[in-house]
Amino acid sequence: MPARHFDGKRVRAARRALDLTQDDVGAALDVSRGTIAGYEANRSFPDGYKLPGYARVLQRPLDELFPRDGEPDLADLRCDAGYPQYKTSEIIGTRSATPVQNAERGVARLDDRFMGPLAAAYGVTVNELLAAQERSFGISTPPPSAAQCSAQALVPRTVTEKINYLLQNAYFGQTPPTDAEIAQAINEAGTTVATADDVRALRTGTETFASPAMRASLARAFQVEPAFFEDGAEVNPAAREVLEGIRFLGSIHQGQILALAARGSNTGLSAGMIAKINELVAELQDKLPDAPGSA
Template identity: 55%
Template sequence: MPRQFDGSRVRVVRRGKELSQKELGAMVGVSGPTVARWESGEEFPKGDKFPAIAAALGEQLDVLFPYDGPVDLQLLRCDAGLSVAQAAAVIDASRVPISNAESGRRRLQDTYVAPLAHAYGVSKEELLAAQDVSFGVRGAQRPQAAQPSAPRTVGEKINYLLEHGYVGQAPPSDEQIARAVNEHTGVTSVTASDIAALRAGTTTEASDVVRAGLAQALQVDAALFQDDAELSPAAGEFLEAVRFLGSIHRGQILGLAARGNHSGLSAGMMAKINELVGELKHKLPDIKDEG
């Protein structure tokens, strides 16, 4: 089961670490333009690059690139940061045994199990369990890192909305957000650098005027940016709905539990959500319109 890759999330974290695309690329062995294509969604890195990217950004692999489902051989290899060719070199063979095992065509020879387990940093039992998964035998899931808590600070809320609220379209840049906030306030209240600082967590304070401008820029109710430690239940439900709809769009939702939400939506955002639901409704099982 491949890990999820969100280029916009990588961009946010990279900027928070004050790294250029060229610098991040050098740290993971690619060019700056390649990183730019990853972040824009034009291309996706190979799975074996994920550990290096997470390490370069100082993030936990399971948090930056989450995954759902049991662990298979491909995930073990990629999480070890190895390409198919590198894994094949471990067992002094061609790529064929690795590719066949990962695709569920032919199991690994017994002599390959111990060296691959060592290279992947797992036990032989864990590697064999992953091989079963690759061949369609469902096994136990590897414990995952705890999911991030609900966004609390202004910057975390901005990041959350940008990550989950712009399905099928590019989220606004820091420059575009700052411009929209300033247009709303009628004065130069923030700069792109101020927005970047909020998102990176180096700045946590924002005036009520700026909070209202952010709500307008991101098409949400101003209550989402209220100065409280935790989101209100209604605002929390709204953010969960945003994340949920984004997951539908990415094909990650397997079922649907109905939940009402009556607060926190601007007219513009509601229109976008209604449009998305209409486009994706055929993917959801047994959904009935509420009267």
């Protein structure tokens, strides 16, 4: 049954009040008279994305004819806009609707570039879309402020999100490893923990469960703290260090910090701050086993 409440008796009363036949409604919704009869008898229910059209045919407000308890999640917003899931690929410009499907299932959050097009198509703000996304992940929060939007998108929470976050952000101009290369790194200890297909399933969200052994092996393969792949890593201090380290190195790679440092005291960084950055870079070089100049 859809998230909105569907009452066949209420629908039948609304139809009769307009002096419409079941054939009339069926023709408007492109279904058979028998399908409409099944809806009105509560033997079956229409897909959620068809409810806005149903309400228009019966000339009733959507919230009045099909009320909903609580706030909408991503699937609710899509259905209220009248889109079947497969149609969202056209909205976000991808070959498939997998990104939206994964977000609605609470597997992987939407990429930032999809937020604007989806919000526009659904007739909501980006903040409202983000709040609905959190509900899809089982997190009930008020709509985030504009300042919080980008920060929330940067925090990976599921195993799928964490794998993709590292692939997209941790290689700084280098080619990220393939699924087969990740599997090879995972299995370097001599025990076969995962195949390339296993990695692909986790990366795409087809598989959402990762055993403790798999999580530890993923951490080893990506050379990050094991805590990064634990549940709740977004609040784990060790995992936060991984995220902040990647963002810091990304800023250096893009020239943002170096350009600011070059300006010195001329509205740039102070000498003390530049010295601190140098200390941090030296510490990173010492900790990375394959860093230039390390033993």
